[in-house]
Amino acid sequence: MRHEPLDSIPATAAPTTEDMLRVWGADHCVQDSSAGVYLQWIRRFRAYCTQRNLDERAELTLAGAHRFIAWYARHRDLKPQRLGGARTALYALSRVYRVMGLSLPAWQDPRRARPPATALLRAYADHLARRRGNPEVTVRGKLRHIGKLSEHLARRGKTWRTMTLTDIDEFLIVCAHRYARSTVADMAGSIRSFARFLLATGRISIDLADSVIAPVQPRHARPRRALPWEDVQRLLRAVDISTARGLRDYALLLMMSTYGFGAGEVIRLRLQDIDWSAGTLKVMRPKTGVAFTLPLLPAVAKVLARYLRKGRPPNTPTRHVFVRMMMPFGPLSASSAVRHILTKHAKAAGLDAPYLGSHVLRHSNAARQLDLGTRPRVLSDLLGHRDPESISAYVRIAIQSLRHVSLPVPT
Template sequence: MNELNAPVTRRRLLDAGPHQALVDDYARYLAATGLSHVSVRIHRGSALHFLAWSVQSGIALDHAGQDIVARFAAHDCQCHSSPRSLGQYYINRVDGFVRYLAARGTLPPQPVAEAPAVDHNVADWLDAQARQRGLATVTIARHSRMLAQILPLIGSDPSRYTPRIIRDGLIEHARTARSVHYPKMVASALRLYLRHLAQRGVAAPGLDRAVPTAKTWRLASLPRYLEPDAVERLIASCDPETPGGRRDRAILLLLARLGLRARDVAELRLADIDWRAGNIAVCGKGRREVRLPLPQDAGDALIAWLSGARPAASGDTVFSRLLPPFDPISSGVVGGVVRRAVGRAGIENAPSRGSHLLRHSAAIAMLRGGATLDAIATVLRHRSTDTTAHYAKVDVSMLGDVAQGWPTDGPACPVAPPLFGLVWPEGAPC
């Protein structure tokens, strides 16, 4: 049977029954927040699916339990002729619709997940990380997650900690870790936590020395970077006629010209830009503020973004999201800008696709342009030039100048003293 003679089957459509008005009201509510037409249609489809399932299951919305979203996520979808996979993003959209219905009184109030109680020693340590070391919120949150993985294995009573308990707990965690990087991060967080406990007198001193150190080799890896022409292709891939293109171009130029970190760009505020002096204030790791010169093209890109048509952001941050509620961007958004630009520019086999790719590229460009390691360390805000020495390994021309040639005079093989009383046979190859 060919396609022309194939029987035509009618697709069974979703039917919200008496709740169709709720779907239309929800669509109008989303459109009023500034959500795009495509996004409204996607959210509307998820809401329609939920209501059609409730009608087919005979669930009265005014008596629906608080586990209504979990029941929807677990159901065997036969709601229409083409069942859809209920991924986490799909369930999140349904959960947003359910909370909208609860806010207008159509559904009973939905429970709000309570944050788990934090041990007072852990809470005190996290607070000290913010006040004394000036760590960023995301770094403190990561330390908290890493510590939460090891505490069930070593216990929460610091007075009972011993070197054996510490090591056995870390070994057990390493056996079940989801990633090879997790044991190293857990060990680092635990080492800081044990030092804090010893300083407060609630744990034995020196326990941090019982934390094994991951075997690493200093400066063993090569920096991942792009050549200058590839960086320019990234920047040129942004469309200056659209708000998103202007924003992404300004972000890429700050990353590529000044080697900023993703968090530096995300937290940049209008007051940090001194237009008269032509510089910007950057508060990096440890909350150390420095002022960096603003290149002309990066400044022009910032002016184009700030003065052109863009979402009406409520805060004083320079960069905001392009979709409602137009909050300030995060470090993840900055990384996404670089990742999409790499795809648009058609750069294949990129060494990485995160924001640090342009930071490394900026350092390599400065090094090849004749800048000293001290100057590069100042721009990148490295506390020690030993960190900046990581980039010197890719300067092939400089390494060629200092490399020593292999000696051509003398014996073909170096003569070594007898080993264990045995003499190397004459004429034997090395």
């Protein structure tokens, strides 16, 4: 199916079939078979609007789609849960409206984060944000940990005022049987923070914080996971770049393996961070907030340009480089999306690795750099570590280069 350029679309009152096919074709992600299904649902939706004297634009919201699905299910004696394709089709129609510059109501009202359940927790959240400067994600994590402790106390008929150190120890022991050591250590840290807040605000009279014992976290107790460089190359070769999704995945994985990026760096990368004329790439380290500039290597530039021209959907609602390849084409929002991409192509490559987390290519790059003779101090700077000693974990991966890396000997 051939598609005309988007600038040839007339701004009519409602998109025609030809308008829809042009927009969806330019998105690179809607197959002809899917477009046919979308058109069927849109015809049914328009008949529904005409029959009930409804305004099509006003009904192109998530709530409107649910009303249509419920109506159609009743008339066809179907289960609404099985008609998810109708919702996707109507969202696809709303996208056509927006690409054509025709106004629509918001598809879905923005979700508001739920405030903490009690006045005490709201005061603690405010303390963390305003007085301690904790970001929202940290505040949510600490509140989640305190919520688990609160449930534990409630089951034993205890409150914050009657809580003892024995109650806290018992809670952490229970958690130690359910969660990883690092998670339990984080929980203990949250409890210390909360205990200090309770003491400072007069809600308890005993200082419990300093007595909360967390699991010991040995530094670098096990080497970081990495793939042999031959396996990294196999992984890249396994990506099918004949599809828009494959072009995105190949560009993402190539950048991670070439520069040692973690998931945070690639999902935060924006179009304005690429300076094509200067041949540079601006990157920010998520943990440190430090921005730095790297050379845009020719091989990476070629792959990126191909993805942006032929893979990334146009008219996306975000400036992020790497986006989801299904409507609404938003940015990849979490490291889990990167991990899914990695494991999918590792399986296609036949890799039998014990660990395939989102940072495995970062670790693989570090081990590769050491094997090629990069000095640990330089590599530490490239990877953005606050602590130069962090590089010792990568050295443990690079078995081939251990003899050539000089490390201080403790006396």
